[in-house]
Amino acid sequence: MKDKASFSIHTLGCKVNQYEGEQIIAEMEKYGWRYVDFSAKADVYIINSCTVTSVASHKSRQLVRRAIKKNPEAIVIVTGCYADSDRKEIASISGVDLVLGNEDKSKIPYLLFEKLGIESMNGDGAKPATSLHTRALVKVQDGCNQFCSYCIVPHVRSNLWSRPIPEVFDEVNRLVAGGTQEVVLTGIHLGLYGANTGTGLGDLLARLVEIPQLGRIRLSSIELNEVTPQIIDLMTSSDKLCNHLHIPLQSGSNRILKAMNRHYTAEEFAERTDELKSKIKDLAITTDIIVGFPGETERDFEDSIKLVKKVGFSKLHVFKFSPRKGTPAATYPEQIPGAVKDERSAALIDIGRDLSASYASSYLGKRMRILVEREQGKYLSGMSDNYIRVYCEGPREIIGKLVTVEITKQEETVLYGSIKSSQVAKSQIGNRGK
Ligand code: SF4
Numbered sequence: 001m002k003d004k005a006s007f008s009i010h011t012l013g014c015k016v017n018q019y020e021g022e023q024i025i026a027e028m029e030k031y032g033w034r035y036v037d038f039s040a041k042a043d044v045y046i047i048n049s050c051t052v053t054s055v056a057s058h059k060s061r062q063l064v065r066r067a068i069k070k071n072p073e074a075i076v077i078v079t080g081c082y083a084d085s086d087r088k089e090i091a092s093i094s095g096v097d098l099v100l101g102n103e104d105k106s107k108i109p110y111l112l113f114e115k116l117g118i119e120s121m122n123g124d125g126a127k128p129a130t131s132l133h134t135r136a137l138v139k140v141q142d143g144c145n146q147f148c149s150y151c152i153v154p155h156v157r158s159n160l161w162s163r164p165i166p167e168v169f170d171e172v173n174r175l176v177a178g179g180t181q182e183v184v185l186t187g188i189h190l191g192l193y194g195a196n197t198g199t200g201l202g203d204l205l206a207r208l209v210e211i212p213q214l215g216r217i218r219l220s221s222i223e224l225n226e227v228t229p230q231i232i233d234l235m236t237s238s239d240k241l242c243n244h245l246h247i248p249l250q251s252g253s254n255r256i257l258k259a260m261n262r263h264y265t266a267e268e269f270a271e272r273t274d275e276l277k278s279k280i281k282d283l284a285i286t287t288d289i290i291v292g293f294p295g296e297t298e299r300d301f302e303d304s305i306k307l308v309k310k311v312g313f314s315k316l317h318v319f320k321f322s323p324r325k326g327t328p329a330a331t332y333p334e335q336i337p338g339a340v341k342d343e344r345s346a347a348l349i350d351i352g353r354d355l356s357a358s359y360a361s362s363y364l365g366k367r368m369r370i371l372v373e374r375e376q377g378k379y380l381s382g383m384s385d386n387y388i389r390v391y392c393e394g395p396r397e398i399i400g401k402l403v404t405v406e407i408t409k410q411e412e413t414v415l416y417g418s419i420k421s422s423q424v425a426k427s428q429i430g431n432r433g434k
Pocket of ligand 1: 144145146147148151152153154188189
């Protein structure tokens with residue numbers, strides 16, 4: 001194989017998998033491999049798969065086939081959760097060379113050298129873990145033992161693991177030195193951070209907010225009962241913690257929540273989110289919701305709609321239930337027909353759009369802190385602390401910087417504004433409702 005051989009990777013699924021995909025790219029490049037787009041001809045294809053639903057498994061298989069078709073000579077590696085759960089099925093696809101579980105994905109560069117019978121690929125082997133992205137995912141936790149009845153994850157990633165605080169602190173410092181402004185802490189079940197070590201997510205956050213050049217920290221997702229008083233205190237006292245929580249609801253019907261093995265009621269969810277909003281200024285709450293869970297009646301679906309409106313989420317991620325082999329819910333009776341799922345999903349997506357637009361409209365005429373990420377047409381585009389897409393005009397040089405924008409216009413769920421200043425603290429910005 002020639003020097004600087006090329007590789008490509010396609011990652012499916014959750015933020016943890018995305019993070020691990022980025023780590024694989026960094027490792028491969030460190031050892032001299034050249035990254036190319038997945039649509040290009042590569043010497044090595046890596047499919048970092050997902051199996052959270054049967055649709056995800058299907059997509060993973062499609063990607064494997066697409067890679068083999070693109071270059072039948074390529075080495076094809078499948079890793080990720082689908083590789084963990086259905087190893088034999090994947091290995092039986094002709095053209096797949098290696099099937100590696102999550103635990104082994106970090107070894108890909110070495111396993112490739114072993115397979116090729118070489119020791120290096122002109123890599124310098126010593127680059128620090130830096131990122132050019134303004135926003136970087138940082139994985140701090142793995143594993144889940146909650147066993148929601150529709151989810152395969154605890155069956156394939158049940159061991160709880162938390163990255164020690166000093167290690168996370170060092171990685172975030174390195175990222176900041178490389179230009180990162182925002183870190184998004186991720187985990188399979190982030191709220192379980194520290195469950196096996198005696199520390200908690202609050203302790204980790206308390207340490208990270210001390211990093212002077214770090215612009216802001218976002219939590220990828222957290223369960224309702226895992227937002228501790230310590231986290232609330234930090235969100236109210238530190239400019240660095242985004243006033244945004246992604247709290248999965250999944251259903252607004254108590255009957256369905258029970259069948260899902262989710263440990264709260266609709267009433268508890270509404271009460272707790274009210275309390276969080278009253279304590280954390282300008283808090284945006286986003287959520288995941290599943291429609292068409294087995295046995296979901298029109299009435300159950302109506303309950304979901306009612307709760308979604310009552311909570312006033314700023315964004316909804318709507319998923320149609322798809323039975324995942326190996327989970328209890330896949331065997332439940334009263335599976336819902338596809339057409340009903342489609343209808344309910346479309347209705348909820350519409351409601352979600354209205355909620356997002358209404359939430360965004362409350363910022364017209366106000367100032368918001370934005371992390372400018374990229375150019376988009378004649379605008380610069382970025383996200384606010386509370387996760388609203390904002391466009392503004394300005395020089396390219398401010399890409400990667402935190403700026404204050406005065407909001408002048410709204411188009412559906414996005415906002416437009418003009419830049420007032422750059423690299424500001426959240427406390428200097430006018431608040432919602434003022
Ligand atoms: S909390 Fe539930 S949905 Fe989330 S990973 Fe654990 S079992 Fe799956």
